[in-house]
Structure formats: structure tokens, C-alpha cells
Amino acid sequence: MTSEGVTPAIGIDLGMSYFCVGVCRHQDKVEIILNESGYTTTSSYVAFRPTECLIGDVAYDQAEINPTNTVYDVQRLVGRRFNDPEVQKLINRWPFKVIKGAYGLPKVVVEYKCKQKEYSAEEISSMVLVHLKNLAESYIGTTVKDAVITVPPYFNDSQRQATKVAAHLAGLDVLQIIDKPIAAAIAYGLHMKTSDTNVLIFDLDYFSFDVSIITTDEKGKLTLKATGGDTHFGGLDMVDLMVDHFVKKFNKKHHMEMDKTRNLRALYRLQRGIVSAIEDLISNTETTISIDSLYNAIDFSTIITRSKFEYISKSFFSKCIEILKSFLRCAKINKTDVDGIVLVGWVTMIPKIQQLLQEFLNVNKVLKSINVIEVVAHGAAIHAANLIHKKCEKAKTLPTLPLLDTVPLSLGVDAHDGVFSVIIPRNTPLPAAKEKIYVTNVDNQGSIPFNVYQGERSRAQDNKWLGGFEVAVSPAAKGKSKVKLVFSVDADGTLNCCVKEFTTGLKKKIIINHNKEKLSKEVIKKMVKDAEKCKMEDQEYLKIMCARNVLEEYIYNVRRKMKTIGSNDKTRLHAEEIKKMETAIEAANQFIDGNQELADVDEYQQVQDQLEKLCVGVIAKLV
Incomplete structure (x- = not known):
């Protein structure tokens, strides 16, 4: 599939319970x-x-x-905020600690090298991806850069972007993020079908259960028609049923009461013994669970048959079919319209699952010839090979251009709210010239200060400060006085700033030689890497600042409206109403002043919602 001499791209299934990596070279x-x-x-x-x-x-x-320093299932945290209800549910299930980090993002807290460390979900995911990258490089025998990564179909844009961040931190270029069901369909060549087909992707893993319908058309186009399932239901629920059964059996036999919550080690060992037994029962009708010194130095050993396992787990199997029924009902798909089933995830290897599926859907075509726990990585590898092939072919057709020097790091200024306002983006060819317009942010402002920065972070102060200057403007109402700021960088790397004040037409020129302390390639590379590492924090910071600015603007507009209310109009309002509105405005303003370290987006929006409900109701009486 890939061209001779071209480094292959890899396909990665970055799953909740396991990960898998594949390569397609021929x-x-x-x-x-x-x-x-x-x-x-x-x-x-x-x-x-x-x-x-x-x-x-x-x-x-x-x-x-x-247990407290072993992190798993962390993909569920990627791209989410700490106060997300889903995150709060997870925190109560995990033995490791998760706290609210900068800008409301979740951080995992662990003891590492005898120190307490905090890691974002993206950083931990990048560790996993580095591990996979190293495995692939050892296997292929060359450096690997390009990858296709699969994610659950319910991942939103923020979660997909966060997955890309983790990949970049691991030194991987992401060719594409694709849904797991699409990858599974590609593995079976459904992207090469030339007829209308509806295929059910049944993905039942240790931590989650996803069901999707993939359609194909006469052009071989794959479409994810519908997706559903339960992200908090999976093989672990089946294991828990078995754990409860055997704990009761153990307690009854030895006349004691094992407290699972206080004996995590015993619980882990019993869970692992049960998982091994379930795997044995996939191909055997009987197996033994044997654990030395399970609890209070007492050994545990029992024989379990496949029929007994199915009886204990019957509520789990029933729920799987109920979830499937609900999905088809919500998707408005008749079970008779399903042409085939693709099995994904180790739980689908259980004979009872396959039997119930075939009985319910009455479908004989169950695709399971590719290992169900490898099938997603299999499809991702094929897609990666296709994409790298197209990329190489496209590169051959492009004309060769002379290499130009570029701006190594973005150049911009500190907007009034502390956000880094980029004027000339990183990698812009030299010489370069860009401009932006800035306005006053308070009434009767006599000048606008500008601090110039270089870097890739969203918050100005996190970048490298290059210098500053101030521009006089005509005093006027907020937002009325404007200046045009022009940045130009010559071939020598000298930054020239030119400012034009619109009211008077006066111009001011400043030269900032940002190469006087020229950054080395290593420092530039580190700054870019640090920016990538903090990308999710920076994005959250921008969201928070946007919410804060919107609230400030609303307070300003309401205050201005209050000033324009005439004395006759004020007589139409009760003094109590005016006082209540003024008090609410002051409280909102104090909330902003009292949160210099920034509150959450939700908190700013909540304050604004409360203020709007009160103010709109009062001011509406004057319209």
C-alpha cells in the first residue's frame, strides 16, 4: 500500500481498557x-x-x-472539564485521585519518584502513545511519525482535539482521527462495497458498550448512520456480578463478612481470577478459579461451568440486548434492516453474547474472522496506509519551492484582558507584515498600552516579553477610539511596529529588535512543545476570558442604560426595583473583581443569567 522508501504510517486503537497498534505495508x-x-x-x-x-x-x-498511583480509563477525562457530571461519576469509581486543575480542567494526582505530581489526561495519554510509538519503531526498524488514531463515536470536538494534543506531545503527526466503528468496517473491506448495506458494529469492552450502524452505498462511501450504547456499562459489570456471587459464597463457607471496599487488593485478585476464568470459558465448558490467601490468609478455589457462569451473568446479557433494542428504536432502524454484524471487544467472544445477538437479529452474517480485540487497529492501519500513500503521491505532484526564512514564534500584544492577541502567526514567511485594530475598553480612556510578546500560549504573560509602548487616543466612550497596529518583520528579523490613531490620523513608529536575545532552535522547540502541552489549558483559559468579557460588557451596557433612563421614566419604576437592579449589578461587578484568578465558565454564565433575568424584567417596563 505504501510507496517504496516511504516510512509507513501506523493505526492506533487507543481504547479505554487496552490499546493496540498495527501497520499495513503491503x-x-x-x-x-x-x-x-x-x-x-x-x-x-x-x-x-x-x-x-x-x-x-x-x-x-x-x-x-x-491502586492509588495506577491510572486507567483515563481516555474518559480527555477533553473534559472537572465539573462535567460524567467526570464526577468517574472520580467516585476510581481508586486514584483526580482534582480540579488550572481553568477547571481535571488533573490526576499521583506519587512519583517520592513527590506528588499532577498530570493532565492528555499527558498520560501521550505516555501511552510514546510507548506505542516505540513498539512500532522497534518492529518496523525506523522512526515513525504518522498515525491514524481511533476514538469512540460519541467523542465531541474537544475530546478529539485533546487526543490530537496527546499525539503531538508523543511526537506523532495525526493523519486523521476516525471513529472506532468506521475503523472496524474498513477492516472488513466495507469501504470497498458497491451496494447499499446496513452493518451493526457491536462493540462490548471491559469499560463501555457502543453500538453503531454503518451504511455503505454504491460508491463505497461509509457513513456512521447512528450510534448509541452505554459508556458506563461493560464487561466490568459482568465481572462485578461474579465477584458478588463468589464473595457471598466465600463468606457463607467461612462464616465471615468480607468488606470489599476496605480490601482492594483482595478485590483486584478476585476480579483478575474471574476475568481469566471467563476467558477460559470462551473455548471450554468448565474451568477453575484458584486464589491463594484471598482474605485473612484463607485460600479460595472453586470450579465453574459455562452454564453456571451464564446463569450468574443472565442480567448482564439481558441488559446488553435491552440496550441494543433501545438503540435501534431511537435510531428508527428495524432489526430486519440489519444486513450483518461486526463484533468488536473481548466480551463479544463469549458464546452466549453471539447466540443472543443472532437470535435477536436473525442475522447469519456475523463478521468475526479478524480478532475482535485487534479489528479496530486493523482498520486504522489500512486507513493510515491509504492516507500516507495519497500524501506521498500529492507531494510528488507539488512544485518545489525555494526555502524561506519564517517567523519562528507568533508575535502579538497583550489585549486589555491578558489574552495574547496574535498579529503575525508562527511560520509566516519573511519579510512579513500584518495589522489589527484595537479599541479602548473603558470610557474616556486617554491612551492604550501595548506589551509585545513572542510565543504560542493563549495567556500573554506565559510568553516571552519583548517590549512595550503606549499610544495616546482621543477620550471618548468605550470602544469609540480606535488605533491600527501594524507589525512588520524584515529579513533580518527586526520587528517594526507602526500605530495609527484613527481620530487624529497621527502615527507612531517603534522598532523592537526581538533578535537581540535571539532564541536558539532548542528554546523555540521547547516553547512550541510547552504550548502544545498546555493547549487544553489555553483553550479553557480563552473560553473563561470570553465568558468574563461578555459579563463585563453586559454590566457596562446595563449601567449605561440606567444612566440614560430619564427622571420621568424612573417614576414608572418602583424605587425597590431600581435598588434591586443596582445591587445585582454591583454584586456581579464584585464577583468579577473578586475572581482575579478566574472562575469557571459556568460560574460567569450563571452570574450573567441571574443578572439578565432581573434587569431585562425591570428595563422592559420602560419599553
């Missing part, structure tokens, strides 16, 4: 890359210890003795 022949232990999939666990950070199966293996 005509759709996919190679799933083995990990250090010789397995094709690796547990999505990251563990922090006094001397090292462990990733994958080795992290999973020590989870029972290090």
Missing part, C-alpha cells in the same frame, strides 16, 4: 505489532512508582498493590 496485509510480552494488545494502565513509570501490562500487574 497490499492491505496488516501486521498487528506485539508488545514486550508478545501480546497484540496492551492494558491501558499507567503506574507511577518511586523509581519508575510503568506502562501497559506491567502497570496492570502491580495495580493491586499500588
Whole structure:
């Protein structure tokens, strides 16, 4: 699939419970890359210890003795805010600590190298991706840069962008983020079909359950027609049913009461024994669960048959079909319209699941010839090969251009609210010239101060300060006095600033030689990397500042409206109403002044909503 001499791109299934990476180098022949232990999939666990950070199966293996510093299922935090109800649900389930970090983003807190460390979900995901990148490079024998990464179909834009951030931190260029069901469909060549088909992608994993309908048309176009399921239901619920059953059995036999919440190590060991037993029962009708010194130095051993397992788990199996029914009903899809089923996730290997699916849908065509826990990475690898092939072919057709010097880091100024206002973006070819218009932000402002910065962070003070100047303007109402700021960088890298005041037409020129302390390539690279690392924080900062500015603007407009209300109009209002509105305005203003470290977006919006409800009702009486 890829051209000779071109480094292959990899396909990554960055799953909730495991990750898998594949490469397609020769005509759709996919190679799933083995990990250090010789397995094709690796547990999505990251563990922090006094001397090292462990990733994958080795992290999973020590989870029972290090639960508070072993992080898993972290993909659910990617691109979310701390006060998101979904995040709050998860925090109560996890043994590791999650706190509210800068700008309301969640941070995982662990003990690492004998120090307390805080990591964003994107940073932890990047550790996993670095691990996968290294596995792929060892296997292929060359540096890997390009990748296709799969995500659950319900991921929103913020979560997809955050996944890209994690990939960039890991040194990967993302060719495309694609939905897991689409990748599974590609694995079975559905993108090459030339007939109308409806295929159900049934993805049941340890932590989640996703169902999707993929349609194909005569042109081979794949469309994700509908998606649903339950993101908080999966194989773990089945394991929990088994745990409850065997804990009761253990307690009854030994006349005791095991407290699962206070014996996490015993719980982990029992869970792992049950998972192994379920895996055995996929191909065998009977197996043994045996755990030495499970609780109070008492051994646990029992034989379980496949029929007994199915009986204990019957409520789990019933719920799977109920979720599927609900999905089809909401998607307005008749089960007779389903032409085939693609199985994804290790739970779908259980014979009872496959039996119930075929009975409910009456579909004989169940696609499971590709390993169900590798199928998503399989499809992602094929898609990656296609994209890298097209990229190489396109590059061959482009004319060769002479190399030009570029602006190494963005240049801009501190807007009045502390946001970095970029005028000349990074990588703009030299010589370069760009302009922006700025206005006063308070009434009767006599001048506008400008501080010039260089960098890639959203908050001005997080970038490198280059210098500053002030421009006199004609005093007027807020937003009425304007200046045009022109930045130009010559071939030598000298930054020239020219400011024109609109009312008088006067101009002012300033030269800022930002190369007097010329940054090395290493420093520039570090600044760009740091900006990428903090991208989610920066995006959240911009959202917060936007909400804050909107509230400030609303307060300003209401105050101005109050001043324009004539004495005759005021007689139409009760003094109590005016006082209530003035008090509310003052309270909102104090909220802004009292939150110099910035509140959450929701808090600013809540204050504005309350103010609007009061003020609109009062002012409406004068209209």
C-alpha cells in the first residue's frame, strides 16, 4: 500500500481498557505489532512508582498493590472539564485521585519518584502513545511519525482535539482521527462495497458498550448512520456480578463478612481470577478459579461451568440486548434492516453474547474472522496506509519551492484582558507584515498600552516579553477610539511596529529588535512543545476570558442604560426595583473583581443569567 522508501504510517486503537497498534505495508496485509510480552494488545494502565513509570501490562500487574498511583480509563477525562457530571461519576469509581486543575480542567494526582505530581489526561495519554510509538519503531526498524488514531463515536470536538494534543506531545503527526466503528468496517473491506448495506458494529469492552450502524452505498462511501450504547456499562459489570456471587459464597463457607471496599487488593485478585476464568470459558465448558490467601490468609478455589457462569451473568446479557433494542428504536432502524454484524471487544467472544445477538437479529452474517480485540487497529492501519500513500503521491505532484526564512514564534500584544492577541502567526514567511485594530475598553480612556510578546500560549504573560509602548487616543466612550497596529518583520528579523490613531490620523513608529536575545532552535522547540502541552489549558483559559468579557460588557451596557433612563421614566419604576437592579449589578461587578484568578465558565454564565433575568424584567417596563 505504501510507496517504496516511504516510512509507513501506523493505526492506533487507543481504547479505554487496552490499546493496540498495527501497520499495513503491503497490499492491505496488516501486521498487528506485539508488545514486550508478545501480546497484540496492551492494558491501558499507567503506574507511577518511586523509581519508575510503568506502562501497559506491567502497570496492570502491580495495580493491586499500588491502586492509588495506577491510572486507567483515563481516555474518559480527555477533553473534559472537572465539573462535567460524567467526570464526577468517574472520580467516585476510581481508586486514584483526580482534582480540579488550572481553568477547571481535571488533573490526576499521583506519587512519583517520592513527590506528588499532577498530570493532565492528555499527558498520560501521550505516555501511552510514546510507548506505542516505540513498539512500532522497534518492529518496523525506523522512526515513525504518522498515525491514524481511533476514538469512540460519541467523542465531541474537544475530546478529539485533546487526543490530537496527546499525539503531538508523543511526537506523532495525526493523519486523521476516525471513529472506532468506521475503523472496524474498513477492516472488513466495507469501504470497498458497491451496494447499499446496513452493518451493526457491536462493540462490548471491559469499560463501555457502543453500538453503531454503518451504511455503505454504491460508491463505497461509509457513513456512521447512528450510534448509541452505554459508556458506563461493560464487561466490568459482568465481572462485578461474579465477584458478588463468589464473595457471598466465600463468606457463607467461612462464616465471615468480607468488606470489599476496605480490601482492594483482595478485590483486584478476585476480579483478575474471574476475568481469566471467563476467558477460559470462551473455548471450554468448565474451568477453575484458584486464589491463594484471598482474605485473612484463607485460600479460595472453586470450579465453574459455562452454564453456571451464564446463569450468574443472565442480567448482564439481558441488559446488553435491552440496550441494543433501545438503540435501534431511537435510531428508527428495524432489526430486519440489519444486513450483518461486526463484533468488536473481548466480551463479544463469549458464546452466549453471539447466540443472543443472532437470535435477536436473525442475522447469519456475523463478521468475526479478524480478532475482535485487534479489528479496530486493523482498520486504522489500512486507513493510515491509504492516507500516507495519497500524501506521498500529492507531494510528488507539488512544485518545489525555494526555502524561506519564517517567523519562528507568533508575535502579538497583550489585549486589555491578558489574552495574547496574535498579529503575525508562527511560520509566516519573511519579510512579513500584518495589522489589527484595537479599541479602548473603558470610557474616556486617554491612551492604550501595548506589551509585545513572542510565543504560542493563549495567556500573554506565559510568553516571552519583548517590549512595550503606549499610544495616546482621543477620550471618548468605550470602544469609540480606535488605533491600527501594524507589525512588520524584515529579513533580518527586526520587528517594526507602526500605530495609527484613527481620530487624529497621527502615527507612531517603534522598532523592537526581538533578535537581540535571539532564541536558539532548542528554546523555540521547547516553547512550541510547552504550548502544545498546555493547549487544553489555553483553550479553557480563552473560553473563561470570553465568558468574563461578555459579563463585563453586559454590566457596562446595563449601567449605561440606567444612566440614560430619564427622571420621568424612573417614576414608572418602583424605587425597590431600581435598588434591586443596582445591587445585582454591583454584586456581579464584585464577583468579577473578586475572581482575579478566574472562575469557571459556568460560574460567569450563571452570574450573567441571574443578572439578565432581573434587569431585562425591570428595563422592559420602560419599553
